[in-house]
Amino acid sequence: MITAFRISDALRCLLVDAPGGSNLAAPTESVVRCRPLRNSTFWRQSLARSSSRVTMGDWARVDLASLASARMRSGVRAWEVDRLHIKEPGSGQALDLLEQIVYSAGSRGAERVFLRVPCDSQIVDVARRAGFFAYYEEILLTGRERLPEANVVNVDARDGFTAEEPSAPDQHGLFQLYCAATPQRVREGTGVTIDQWRDSQEPARSGRKETVLKHNGKIVGWRMREPFGKTTAGQIIGHPDHPNTTPYLVRDSCQTQNWLVPSYQPNIVQLLDRQGLHETARYTMLIKTVAVPVRSREFSYAEA
Numbered sequence: 001m002i003t004a005f006r007i008s009d010a011l012r013c014l015l016v017d018a019p020g021g022s023n024l025a026a027p028t029e030s031v032v033r034c035r036p037l038r039n040s041t042f043w044r045q046s047l048a049r050s051s052s053r054v055t056m057g058d059w060a061r062v063d064l065a066s067l068a069s070a071r072m073r074s075g076v077r078a079w080e081v082d083r084l085h086i087k088e089p090g091s092g093q094a095l096d097l098l099e100q101i102v103y104s105a106g107s108r109g110a111e112r113v114f115l116r117v118p119c120d121s122q123i124v125d126v127a128r129r130a131g132f133f134a135y136y137e138e139i140l141l142t143g144r145e146r147l148p149e150a151n152v153v154n155v156d157a158r159d160g161f162t163a164e165e166p167s168a169p170d171q172h173g174l175f176q177l178y179c180a181a182t183p184q185r186v187r188e189g190t191g192v193t194i195d196q197w198r199d200s201q202e203p204a205r206s207g208r209k210e211t212v213l214k215h216n217g218k219i220v221g222w223r224m225r226e227p228f229g230k231t232t233a234g235q236i237i238g239h240p241d242h243p244n245t246t247p248y249l250v251r252d253s254c255q256t257q258n259w260l261v262p263s264y265q266p267n268i269v270q271l272l273d274r275q276g277l278h279e280t281a282r283y284t285m286l287i288k289t290v291a292v293p294v295r296s297r298e299f300s301y302a303e304a
Contacts, residue, residue: 002056002057002058002066002096002100003056003058004055004056005055005056005057007047007049009057009059010046010047012059012064013039013046016063016064018067019039019064019067019085020064021085021087022036023036023037023085024084024086024089024121024123025081025082025116026116026117027080027082027116028116028228028260031116031140031260031281031283032228032260033228033229033231037082037083042069042083051108053069053070054069054070054079054104054105054108055069055070056068056069056097056100056101056104058093064085065087065093066085066087066094067084067086068081068084068097069082069101070082070101070105070113073114073199073202073203074198074200074201074202075200076109076199077109077112077191077195077199078112078113078114078196079108079110079112079114080113080115080116080202081101081113081114086123089122089126090125090126094126095129098115099131102130102131102288102290106290106291111196111289112189112190112191112196112200112288112289112290113290114286114287115127115285115286115287116283116284116285116286117284118282118283119137119283124284127286127288128286130288131288132286133189133286134286135185135186135189135285136262136263136264137263137283137284137285138260138261138262138284139260139262139279139282140259140281140283141258141273141278141280142257142259142277142280143257143272143278144276160215161214162213163212163213164214165210165211165212166210166211166222170212171194171198173212175198177219177220177221177222177237177239178197180239180240180241181237181265182264183264189289190287204226205226205227205228206227207227208225208227209224209226210222210224210225211224213245215242215245219239220238220241220242220245221237221246221249222236222249223235224236225253225255225256231257232256232257233257233258233259233260234256235261236253236265237265246271247271250268250272259272
């Protein structure tokens with residue numbers, strides 16, 4: 001029987017070194033580091049009973065038959081399944097487990113639940129049956145740290161360009177950049193309002209560095225570099241009306257070895273390929289929208 005995880009379940013996991021087997025979910029940390037998430041972190045979070053995590057499990061006597069766990073992203077509206085341990089991925093148990101974890105996240109306020117898996121995973125079909133939709137693929141490109149190139153494209157302030165760290169007032173400009181660079185179909189999954197978009201971002205890790213590129217005060221490019229142990233991961237967004245900004249952002253990122261690039265950004269994939277990085281894996285980003293209970297009938301038609 002699938003039930004919500006209790007403190008006693010976390011202690012049992014600690015004793016039997018569970019969960020075992022492969023994690024069928026692919027959170028950014030395990031993708032970039034090419035290693036599974038540590039069980040010790042999971043036990044600590046489960047014992048703390050954090051409001052930002054929900055976990056469901058199915059015990060077969062002393063063995064943990066299956067487990068799914070989801071964590072909050074940057075806000076309560078968006079959650080991500082980051083642990084999915086199932087002995088028979090194509091079974092009805094897998095479907096029940098996904099439905100239960102989505103329901104549990106929804107009860108905490110989730111409007112969207114994300115699940116990244118390898119493109120060839122059996123979970124893709126099961127997740128679709130549970131109401132998830134494949135919105136896009138992500139391409140993992142990796143390479144060694146490179147020295148800065150002598151012919152890096154310069155961003156000249158005399159042409160109206162500046163590169164700086166983003167500040168709080170830049171959030172609206174970043175949302176406008178996201179809307180301009182992301183297909184409408186994808187935005188329907190990741191978030192169509194600024195609040196949904198903000199909550200859907202992955203939580204910032206310690207040491208994250210961001211740069212915004214502005215043209216006459218308007219944000220036309222964004223770059224993020226984030227450490228994961230001994231390696232780093234990066235992301236880039238360039239404004240389609242300013243194509244020269246993307247080559248600059250790529251060429252100025254010589255210390256970033258790993259890139260997760262959405263399939264709707266083929267120009268960034270091509271630019272990274274020219275810099276010597278190569279594709280090592282592909283993932284499917286599945287998202288399920290969750291019906292949020294109406295707390296007041298007075299507001300029930302606000303989004304109709």
